[in-house]
Amino acid sequence: MYAFTYRKAKDVKDAAAGLAKNADAKLLAGGQSLIAAMKLRLSAPPELIDLGTISELRGIKSDGKNVVIGAMTRHAEVAASTDVKKAIPALAYLASQIGDRMVRNMGTLGGAIAHNDPAADYPAAVVGLGATVETNKRKIDADAFFKGIYETALDPGEIITSVSFPIPKRAAYMKFKQPASRFAMVGVMVADTGKDVRVAVTGAGPCVFRVKEMEQALGKKFAPDSVANIKVPDKGLNSDIHASAEYRAHLVTVMAKRAVEAALK
Amino acid sequence: MPVKVSMTVNGKPVSAEVEERTLLVNFIREHLRLTGTHVGCDTAQCGACTIEMNGDAVKACNMLAMQAEGAKITTIEGIAAADGTLHPMQEAFREHHALQCGFCTPGMVISAIDLVRRHPNPSEEVVRAELDGNFCRCTGYHNIVKAILDAAPKVAAMR
Numbered sequence A: 001m002y003a004f005t006y007r008k009a010k011d012v013k014d015a016a017a018g019l020a021k022n023a024d025a026k027l028l029a030g031g032q033s034l035i036a037a038m039k040l041r042l043s044a045p046p047e048l049i050d051l052g053t054i055s056e057l058r059g060i061k062s063d064g065k066n067v068v069i070g071a072m073t074r075h076a077e078v079a080a081s082t083d084v085k086k087a088i089p090a091l092a093y094l095a096s097q098i099g100d101r102m103v104r105n106m107g108t109l110g111g112a113i114a115h116n117d118p119a120a121d122y123p124a125a126v127v128g129l130g131a132t133v134e135t136n137k138r139k140i141d142a143d144a145f146f147k148g149i150y151e152t153a154l155d156p157g158e159i160i161t162s163v164s165f166p167i168p169k170r171a172a173y174m175k176f177k178q179p180a181s182r183f184a185m186v187g188v189m190v191a192d193t194g195k196d197v198r199v200a201v202t203g204a205g206p207c208v209f210r211v212k213e214m215e216q217a218l219g220k221k222f223a224p225d226s227v228a229n230i231k232v233p234d235k236g237l238n239s240d241i242h243a244s245a246e247y248r249a250h251l252v253t254v255m256a257k258r259a260v261e262a263a264l265k
Numbered sequence B: 001m002p003v004k005v006s007m008t009v010n011g012k013p014v015s016a017e018v019e020e021r022t023l024l025v026n027f028i029r030e031h032l033r034l035t036g037t038h039v040g041c042d043t044a045q046c047g048a049c050t051i052e053m054n055g056d057a058v059k060a061c062n063m064l065a066m067q068a069e070g071a072k073i074t075t076i077e078g079i080a081a082a083d084g085t086l087h088p089m090q091e092a093f094r095e096h097h098a099l100q101c102g103f104c105t106p107g108m109v110i111s112a113i114d115l116v117r118r119h120p121n122p123s124e125e126v127v128r129a130e131l132d133g134n135f136c137r138c139t140g141y142h143n144i145v146k147a148i149l150d151a152a153p154k155v156a157a158m159r
Ligand SMILES: Cc1cc2nc3c(=O)[nH]c(=O)nc-3n(C[C@H](O)[C@H](O)[C@H](O)COP(=O)(O)OP(=O)(O)OC[C@H]3O[C@@H](n4cnc5c(N)ncnc54)[C@H](O)[C@@H]3O)c2cc1C
Pocket: A026, A027, A028, A029, A030, A031, A032, A033, A034, A035, A036, A051, A071, A072, A097, A098, A099, A100, A103, A106, A107, A108, A109, A110, A111, A112, A114, A115, A117, A119, A120, A121, A122, A154, A158, A159, A160, A161, A181, A182, A183, A184, B043, B044, B045, B062
């Protein structure tokens, strides 16, 4: 790891001021992706601004319509939250499936979606549930937030403060784990919002994406059979030693079907 | 530019001047000379570096010492009784031959204690799932699982 200077931000304003002063500085959340990248020298920021002690960024609120989760809320907290388990069990389950216990004790919602790893779980929840990402500057619709591999709509210096998840009528997340890393080889979030159905896929492509054909079929009839014969094209999907693009495409259908089954239980 | 870092480790307040980039695991091993916490992979995969921070198991190789500023840390050196009596989890590992080379053991024991605190009466399935982040290259895990199942009620009774 290259040397850098480090400071703890007092609040969001203080962190934003730090980023404004040094455009190359980086925010530190749980560090579970950033520290690893810095050790490999894939990332070498001259300054780290730690959000770790900003209490306003941490916590879970549920008002019966939305579950609002602070950016610095750790995966383990979301997984264990009685509010989340009650309102959106699929979201608590998704958080419980991220990495391992120690990673969940450090990693945060804000860090995970800002990083936007192609195989990360949270992007499927944010897009699948039609959430809104709130920053220190604006509100960003889930469909506009994730732009591509490790790329988001965040401007330089913009800080995620919370994510607001509308409570769906029913939803479920199914993940086929890459057995060594435990990231999603393919993960599918299916949500029946009461108005429409959303299907979001992570792990399969360079970035989370929706499957409109499945959404329409499920909108007509919310049943596993509705998606059983819908295939996504394998063109453009990820292909590596763990799984070919063709296999990932196949898994999308299988995981979507299982997610619908789980949502109906 | 060195920074000052302070925390409580195994009940004792400690502080030192460190480089900002000092990892928590290096602070524990090299500054405090508590070498029971191991480095197996250095890439956050194996769990050999697992310690407890404010009651939660975390990987000390994947965080900065500065992220533990002000925290309460427990390492493997801090779990036995003052008179040297082993913690029931350590005793169960010994009893069930839950270690061979012992390299993974400090991390395993810390994770196991964290696990039974949250699941005082865990099933074998829960134990295996919760040990996801701790690799052992010797035992094949069976005896580790046995040890944890055996120690769980004793650890639960401790608090
Ligand atoms: C062994 C291991 C297994 C894992 N398995 C999984 C898995 O199965 N599924 C999964 O989804 N993830 C997995 N992860 C990643 C994990 O979820 C990370 O916690 C997450 O990707 C990053 O969150 P963090 O809080 O650690 O962020 P950091 O690593 O601290 O930061 C990541 C990036 O986000 C930026 N950032 C952080 N907070 C904000 C903010 N509030 N506003 C704007 N930018 C911000 C940082 O500047 C940095 O660029 C795994 C990690 C490890 C080490």
